[in-house]
Structures are given as structure tokens and as C-alpha cells.
Amino acid sequence: MNSTQLTAAPKRKILIVDDDPDLLRLLSIRLESANFEVESADSAEAAIKFVSMERPQLVITDMRMQGMDGIALFERIHRSVPTLPVIMLTAHGTIPDAVNAMQRGLFGYLTKPFDSAVLLEHVERAFQFIPAALRNPETGDWRADIITQSPVMEDVLTKARLVAEGDASVLIRGGSGTGKELLAHAIHNASHRSQRPFVAINCAAIPELLLESELFGHTKGAFTGAVRDHKGLFQSAIGGTVFLDEIGDMPLALQSKLLRVLQEKQVTPVGSTQTVPLDVRIISATHRDLKEEIVAGKFREDIYYRLNVVELVIPPLSERREDIPLLSKYFLSMLSGKYNRKINGFSPDAMNKLIEAPWPGNVRQLQNVVEQSVVLCTTSLISSVLVQNTIHIEAEMFVSLEEGKNRFERDYLIRILKITEGNVTQAAKLSKRNRTEFYKLLQKHQITPSLIRQLP
Known part of the structure; x- marks a missing residue:
């Protein structure tokens, strides 16, 4: 096998978190020299933001930091991404806290000061505990049909x-x-x-x-x-x-x-x-x-x-809104080809409408909305008005059974009162209900019979 046939092993990504820039720099040098890919965050808050956008394979954090401390950061990470291992850097006085955190799922801790050999030993042990299938999550196409960045x-x-x-x-x-x-x-x-x-x-x-x-x-x-x-x-x-x-x-x-x-x-x-x-x-x-x-x-x-x-x-689409632009563009590309339409994308307002919609029908409903928009679009960009109209049409299909029943009752009462020109006795007889029961339905839907006579 010659050199052109060899592919470099994927780098293992570590996020280090500390509010001390000198320690961040030292940790980065030590880990990068061992062929790890290193990202750094100068606060727990910045680390949470990083993890929400890009997934490291290991987090190393100091315990004592300004603002949110390392224990609180670990708990936030462990709650949202329980498969992500966390190593804590701690002084001797905070070892009991680190031990308690290990009982809740912290991978391990290092007492300061520590030498490079001990650090790398802990890191290598953490990566050994990560299943082989997850050490390089980009390999294979097992999940190719699932479009997400959430x-x-x-x-x-x-x-x-x-x-x-x-x-x-x-x-x-x-x-x-x-x-x-x-x-x-x-x-x-x-x-x-x-x-x-x-x-x-x-x-x-x-x-x-x-x-x-x-x-x-x-x-x-x-x-x-x-x-x-x-x-x-x-x-x-x-x-x-x-x-x-x-x-x-x-x-x-x-x-x-x-x-x-x-x-x-x-x-x-x-x-x-x-x-x-x-x-x-x-x-x-x-x-x-x-x-x-x-x-x-x-x-x-x-x-x-x-x-x-x-x-x-699987979370509902309303809890993974960062996926909506990605999914919308994917469906647009797929459906534009299907219907032979030359559509360049969504207007900014249209995309905002998509992101803000409630999506009770989740990804399937989003696909339906994009498909209807593609079919009805006559310009190079899908407009916010078109998106709003299709969302409204789709929303009508995803009402609850109770809401659908209430809508039917209200429409039925109005139609039958129109037929009888507001005469409740006749309307009750046509609907095969007694007058008392019919009046209760009118009150429930806040319908005034005398106003029905004025409707066209």
C-alpha cells in the first residue's frame, strides 16, 4: 500500500474550559502535541454554547471559575448529553465535590498541579471508554437519511x-x-x-x-x-x-x-x-x-x-428549531427537482415564518408545507405570504379531535340557524334536539340567534 492510499486517522476532539487563559494555553499545547484536536472556552457559559453547536468527544473543565462553576457545567452537560464524558480539574479542597460528582456520572478528576503524563493517561482512558462506533461518528452512512444539526x-x-x-x-x-x-x-x-x-x-x-x-x-x-x-x-x-x-x-x-x-x-x-x-x-x-x-x-x-x-x-420539531432551515432547504432541493421548478430559496421573512411556526405535525408537516409552496410558487423565491398560507392550510389538518368537534358544532349551529332565519324552535327540531339542549349549545359557542338573521 503506497502513501496515496493511506488516510489520516480522524482527530479526537476535546473541549477544555477554564477562565485562566494561561492554563487554557498550557492544556492546549499538551493535548495538541498528543495529536488531539482542541477547542477552548473561557467560561462554562461559553462551553454550553459550544456544545449546543458542535459536539466534542470529551470535555475537560476546571472546577472553580467565575460565574457558573465546573460542577454546574458538568450537570448541564450530563443532563442534555449524558454520553459525553467530562473530566474535572480540581484543587485538594474541592476533591469531595468531585467525588460526589463522579457518583452522578462525572468520568474522572485530576488534582492540580498535575503533569502531562497523568493528564494524557486520564484522557486516553476516557477515549477507551467511548465505544468504538462513536470515536469517529462521521464514518458510514447508517444515519444518512436523518437531516439534523440539533x-x-x-x-x-x-x-x-x-x-x-x-x-x-x-x-x-x-x-x-x-x-x-x-x-x-x-x-x-x-x-x-x-x-x-x-x-x-x-x-x-x-x-x-x-x-x-x-x-x-x-x-x-x-x-x-x-x-x-x-x-x-x-x-x-x-x-x-x-x-x-x-x-x-x-x-x-x-x-x-x-x-x-x-x-x-x-x-x-x-x-x-x-x-x-x-x-x-x-x-x-x-x-x-x-x-x-x-x-x-x-x-x-x-x-x-x-x-x-x-x-x-425523538424530540418534536418545535424543540429542535435549529433543524428547520436545514430541513427546509433539503426538502426544497428535493422537491424543486421533482416538480421541475427553478426556485432559489426562501425569502428571509418566509424562513422566519417557518422557524416560528408551531409544527404540531412535526417534520412531515414541514415537508408538506414546503411541497405546497414549491407547487404554488411562481417566482424564484418562496415568499412569506405563500408560506403563511400553506402553514395555515396544513394547521387545519392537525387540530385536536376536541377542537375539530367544536368547530363542526359551531359551523353546524350557524348553518341550521341560517336555514331557519334565527328561529331556535325550528332549528332545535331540525337538529333533533330539545330547545333547552339547543340553547346550551348556543351558549357554549357564544352564538346569538338574533344576529344570525343579519348574516348574508
Whole structure:
């Protein structure tokens, strides 16, 4: 192998934090001479800002600093990025504080003064504890479909990369449209099962009568319409991953059968007495609070703990707004090509509208808004008016059931009063309600019958 074929090993990035510029400089020299990439921050506040924008692989911080101290910095980092190791520099008088912090997850501490050999020994030990898959997070395309620059989302992906190394069942929680299936696929891509099938099934989209057959398969003649043997999704995924989307919508009767499959690692097709051994990894997802579903008697507690060996929570788009410009530009590029439109981007006001919108439908809703904007745009830039209109149209599709019911009731009452020209008795009779009940509905929606007569 000649020199042109060799690629340099990726540098390991360390953030050092101290309000003493001389110590910062000394630490930088020592670590850079050992081939580490070093970034520095002169306060805990500056360090928090750095970590929110760019992820180091290790943080070394002094304990005593002006403003926020090292312990408070560690707690902030550990709360938001628990997989990021932190080493504390401490004087002898603060060793008890450092020991207490280690019980809460601090990787280690060094007492001052310390020599270079001891420092590098601690740093190397920290990097040894970082799983190999995370030492160079840029390698591979396992997460290529997940577009993000959010530290919160990056932490979810870090955990996902760790989880991918084993076979533990994973439960992904997140609102509709957050990208739960994309994350499940990324875990599959990063696992030793990546060359085997990834089989996804939406438990809420398949009729209950067909769900058991779809999951576990059936034999010919097992039921009306079963004209041939059907392997089912679990058998189709042998060696790979089964993704059970919206697991919270699975009927209780089927939950008990799934539990048996998980316990025995084998499946019995409908209509058969023969079992088939299974080697699959289970990833499930839901937008529901399964603990509430358990209390309500709608979800089995035993299967919950089988599925929820590791839980990953995808934050809503409203909590990762730094991703909105990145996602919007990505969707614009993709959709401009799809519709053969020459659109250069969003106006500044349009982008502000996108960033500030509530996004109850998360990333899926954002994609829909960008797609509608691309289809309707007649200029080289998408305007704020166009974005606002499409956001409003999309928002109408993401109202709660209660809000939708209230809107329907109000519109219905106004329409029926228009028909009767404000006559409440006739309106109540048409709506098959007594006058007292009808008046209560009018009061609830603050509708005055006499004003209805004046409407066109």
C-alpha cells in the first residue's frame, strides 16, 4: 500500500474550559502535541454554547471559575448529553465535590498541579471508554437519511448508535411525523443485521382481523380467502429487524400472542401447529404514552417491559428549531427537482415564518408545507405570504379531535340557524334536539340567534 492510499486517522476532539487563559494555553499545547484536536472556552457559559453547536468527544473543565462553576457545567452537560464524558480539574479542597460528582456520572478528576503524563493517561482512558462506533461518528452512512444539526437530536443518534451494537429491543417514542421509522432504519443500518431484511408494519393501519396473519403468517385454508401458505412479516425478517410502528394501537388479544413470540423466540402461523424459530430484532414505536395506556387497561404491562429494554425519545420539531432551515432547504432541493421548478430559496421573512411556526405535525408537516409552496410558487423565491398560507392550510389538518368537534358544532349551529332565519324552535327540531339542549349549545359557542338573521 503506497502513501496515496493511506488516510489520516480522524482527530479526537476535546473541549477544555477554564477562565485562566494561561492554563487554557498550557492544556492546549499538551493535548495538541498528543495529536488531539482542541477547542477552548473561557467560561462554562461559553462551553454550553459550544456544545449546543458542535459536539466534542470529551470535555475537560476546571472546577472553580467565575460565574457558573465546573460542577454546574458538568450537570448541564450530563443532563442534555449524558454520553459525553467530562473530566474535572480540581484543587485538594474541592476533591469531595468531585467525588460526589463522579457518583452522578462525572468520568474522572485530576488534582492540580498535575503533569502531562497523568493528564494524557486520564484522557486516553476516557477515549477507551467511548465505544468504538462513536470515536469517529462521521464514518458510514447508517444515519444518512436523518437531516439534523440539533444537539438534542444528535444525542438521540449517539444513543441509537450504541444500541445498534446489540440486539436489545428498542422502543422509540415521539409525536406523529418526527421520523420514528427513519430512526429505526438507522439502527438497523448500523447493526450486524444490516444485510438482512428490515420489515416495517404499521399496527394501526392494518385491520385487526388481518393483523395476526400479517405478522405471524398463515397456512392454506386457515380462514376464508387463505388460498396459499403465507410466511408473515416475522418470518420474512429472519436474521434482520422487525419494526412495529404504532405498537400502542395493537389490539390486546394480539398483544398476548406477540408476548409469547418474544418470550419463546418462535412463531406459529395461523392454522398451523408447527412452530418456526425466529432470529429477529424488535424495534417498536408509538406516539402514545404507553404507561397511561397500561393504567387504562389498553396495553399489557408485561409486553411493555419486553419491548422497552431501551427507550429512545425523538424530540418534536418545535424543540429542535435549529433543524428547520436545514430541513427546509433539503426538502426544497428535493422537491424543486421533482416538480421541475427553478426556485432559489426562501425569502428571509418566509424562513422566519417557518422557524416560528408551531409544527404540531412535526417534520412531515414541514415537508408538506414546503411541497405546497414549491407547487404554488411562481417566482424564484418562496415568499412569506405563500408560506403563511400553506402553514395555515396544513394547521387545519392537525387540530385536536376536541377542537375539530367544536368547530363542526359551531359551523353546524350557524348553518341550521341560517336555514331557519334565527328561529331556535325550528332549528332545535331540525337538529333533533330539545330547545333547552339547543340553547346550551348556543351558549357554549357564544352564538346569538338574533344576529344570525343579519348574516348574508
